[in-house]
Amino acid sequence: xxxxxxxxxxxxxxxxYAAHDKLYVATDCIxxxxxxxxxxxxxxxxxxxxxSGIWSLIGSFVKIDExxxxxxxxxxxxITGLEAIYMEQSKTYxxxxxxxxxxCISVAHYALMRINDHDRELTQSHGAFWxxxxxxxxxxxxxxxxxxxxxxxxxxxxxxQPIGFELLPEKFTIPQLQKLYESIYQRELDPRNFRKKVLSxxxxxxxxxxxxxxxxxxxxLYRFDSEKYQELLESGYNFEI
Amino acid sequence: xxxxxxxxxxxxxxxxYAAHDKLYVATDCIxxxxxxxxxxxxxxxxxxxxxSGIWSLIGSFVKIDExxxxxxxxxxxxITGLEAIYMEQSKTYxxxxxxxxxxCISVAHYALMRINDHDRELTQSHGAFWxxxxxxxxxxxxxxxxxxxxxxxxxxxxxxQPIGFELLPEKFTIPQLQKLYESIYQRELDPRNFRKKVLSxxxxxxxxxxxxxxxxxxxxLYRFDSEKYQELLESGYNFEI
DNA sequence: GATTTTAAGCGTTTAAAATACGCTTTTTAT
DNA sequence: ATAAAAAGCGTATTTTAAACGCTTAAAATC
Numbered sequence: 019x020x021x022x023x024x025x026x027x028x029x030x031x032x033x034x035y036a037a038h039d040k041l042y043v044a045t046d047c048i049x050x051x052x053x054x055x056x057x058x059x060x061x062x063x064x065x066x067x068x069x070s071g072i073w074s075l076i077g078s079f080v081k082i083d084e085x086x087x088x089x090x091x092x093x094x095x096x097i098t099g100l101e102a103i104y105m106e107q108s109k110t111y112x113x114x115x116x117x118x119x120x121x122c123i124s125v126a127h128y129a130l131m132r133i134n135d136h137d138r139e140l141t142q143s144h145g146a147f148w149x150x151x152x153x154x155x156x157x158x159x160x161x162x163x164x165x166x167x168x169x170x171x172x173x174x175x176x177x178x179q180p181i182g183f184e185l186l187p188e189k190f191t192i193p194q195l196q197k198l199y200e201s202i203y204q205r206e207l208d209p210r211n212f213r214k215k216v217l218s219x220x221x222x223x224x225x226x227x228x229x230x231x232x233x234x235x236x237x238x239l240y241r242f243d244s245e246k247y248q249e250l251l252e253s254g255y256n257f258e259i
Numbered sequence: 260x261x262x263x264x265x266x267x268x269x270x271x272x273x274x275x276y277a278a279h280d281k282l283y284v285a286t287d288c289i290x291x292x293x294x295x296x297x298x299x300x301x302x303x304x305x306x307x308x309x310x311s312g313i314w315s316l317i318g319s320f321v322k323i324d325e326x327x328x329x330x331x332x333x334x335x336x337x338i339t340g341l342e343a344i345y346m347e348q349s350k351t352y353x354x355x356x357x358x359x360x361x362x363c364i365s366v367a368h369y370a371l372m373r374i375n376d377h378d379r380e381l382t383q384s385h386g387a388f389w390x391x392x393x394x395x396x397x398x399x400x401x402x403x404x405x406x407x408x409x410x411x412x413x414x415x416x417x418x419x420q421p422i423g424f425e426l427l428p429e430k431f432t433i434p435q436l437q438k439l440y441e442s443i444y445q446r447e448l449d450p451r452n453f454r455k456k457v458l459s460x461x462x463x464x465x466x467x468x469x470x471x472x473x474x475x476x477x478x479x480l481y482r483f484d485s486e487k488y489q490e491l492l493e494s495g496y497n498f499e500i
Numbered sequence: 501g502a503t504t505t506t507a508a509g510c511g512t513t514t515a516a517a518a519t520a521c522g523c524t525t526t527t528t529a530t
Numbered sequence: 531a532t533a534a535a536a537a538g539c540g541t542a543t544t545t546t547a548a549a550c551g552c553t554t555a556a557a558a559t560c
Contacts, residue, residue, distance in 0.1 A: 086353025112327025234557040475527040
C-alpha cells in the first residue's frame with residue numbers, strides 16, 4: 019500500500035509500506051519566527067502530486083538509529099539551513115486513526131528562530147512560506163491542533179523562561195521586544211509598564227547604538243545577557259515576564 | 260533476540276523481537292498518590308527473572324490499533340483497577356540508546372489518584388509499592404529522569420489548574436489540602452495565608468461535617484465544586500494556587 | 501525655520517496581591 | 531484545672547501590578 023494522500027512525511031525506505039501493519043514514528047516541527055512585528059509560522063505547500071496544494075507542517079520519519087530530537091533537528095536543518103535553533107518537545111500525537119495512510123505517531127517539536135537568519139532560497143525550494151497566526155490556512159491531518167497546542171506551550175513557557183529572545187536578532191530595542199510579547203500573547207501591553215518590568219529583571223544590556231527603523235527618534239538597542247540570567251536563576255530568582 | 264535484561268515492558272506478541280531492527284513504541288506511567296501527608300509514587304519490583312529485583316515504572320508497548328493515551332489508560336487499569344483517573348501526557352523519551360534491548364521510544368504519562376481508591380490486592384500482585392519522593396530507589400533505564408520530569412510538570416500545572424483535588428478524597432479538610440501542596444512543592448506554607456488564598460477562589464464548598472483524624476479539635480470537611488470552577492474559568496479567571 | 505507629529509523614555513499614583521504575624525477557639529492530654 | 535496543639539479568623543505591612551501624566555528627540559509639514 020502506498021502512503022495516504024494526506025500524508026506529508028516520507029516513509030523510511032528501508033522498509034515496505036504497510037497500512038496498520040507497522041507502527042511508524044515521525045516528528046513534525048512547528049517553526050515560529052518573528053518579523054515585521056508579527057509572530058509567524060513556517061508552513062509548506064506541497065508542489066508535487068500526491069497532495070499538491072496541501073498545507074502542512076514539515077516533518078519526517080524517525081530513523082531506526084536516530085534520537086527523536088535528533089530527527090527534529092535534522093528536519094530543521096534541511097528546511098532552514100540552521101542548526102543552533104531553540105527547540106522544545108511539544109507533545110506526542112498518537113491517535114490510531116490520526117493518519118489514514120499509516121499507523122504513525124508523531125512527536126511534535128516547536129522551534130524558535132530569527133527569520134532573517136535562515137536560508138531563504140532553501141525554504142523557498144521546499145515550498146515554504148511564513149504566515150502570521152491569523153492567516154494560517156487549514157492544515158493537513160492534525161497539524162492545526164499541533165500548532166494550537168505548541169502555541170499554548172510557547173505562551174506558558176515564555177512566562178517563566180526568556181525564550182522570547184530566541185526570536186529576536188542579537189540586538190533589539192525595548193519596543194521591538196514589547197511587540198514580540200504582544201504578538202505572542204495577542205494583547206496590547208502598556209509600553210511604560212513593559213519597559214519598567216523588563217528592565218527590572220536586569221538581564222538586558224543597553225548598547226550605545228540606536229535603531230532608527232521603528233521611529234523618527236530611534237530607540238536604544240539592547241542585548242540579552244545570558245550570564246546575568248544564569249546568575250539570576252542560580253540565586254533562586256523566578257524569572258517572569 | 261530476546262528483550263534486554265533491563266527492559267520492563269512486554270513486546271507485542273504479534274511480532275518477532277529484533278534489536279534495532281524495528282522501532283517500538285511504549286508508554287510508561289508515573290503514578291502519583293497522596294496518603295499520610297505525603298506525595299507518593301507507585302513503582303514496581305519485578306519478582307521474576309529476568310530483571311528480578313529491578314525497580315521501575317509500569318509500562319507497556321502500544322498496540323498497533325490502539326491510541327497512545329488509550330494504552331496508558333489500559334496500563335493504569337491493569338495495575339490499579341481504576342479507569343477514571345486523571346492522566347496527562349508528560350514527555351516522550353526517544354534516545355536511540357535509551358533501552359539496550361530494543362529500539363523503543365516511550366511516551367510517558369503521569370497519573371494522579373486517591374491511594375485509598377485502588378485495588379490493593381491487584382497492585383500487590385504486580386509487585387507494586389508506594390514510595391515517598393525522598394525514598395524512591397534507583398529505577399531502571401531512564402525512569403528516574405521520567406519521574407523527575409513528571410514531577411516538574413505536575414508542579415507547574417498544579418499552579419494554574421486545580422489538579423491537587425485529584426489526589427484527595429471527595430471530602431477533605433483545608434489542612435489536608437495544605438499538606439498536599441506542601442508535599443508537591445516541598446516547602447512549608449503559612450496555614451493562615453493558605454486558607455485565605457484557597458477560600459478566596461470560591462471553588463470549595465464547606466460541609467457540615469468535621470474530620471477528627473488530624474487534630475483534637477477537628478477540621479471542617481470541604482469538597483471541590485467543579486461547576487463553580489468551570490464558571491470561574493469561563494468568566495476568564497486565571498485559577499492559581 | 502517654526503510647528504506639528506510620533507514614538508521613546510522617565511516618572512508618580514493608585515489598586516491589588518502576597519507575606520508576616522497576632523489572637524481566639526476547641527478539644528484532648530496531663 | 532491547666533497546659534498543649536491545631537483550627538480558624540483577623541489585621542498590618544510589603545511587594546507587585548496597573549493606570550496614566552509628562553518630557554524628549556527627531557523627522558515631516560507648513
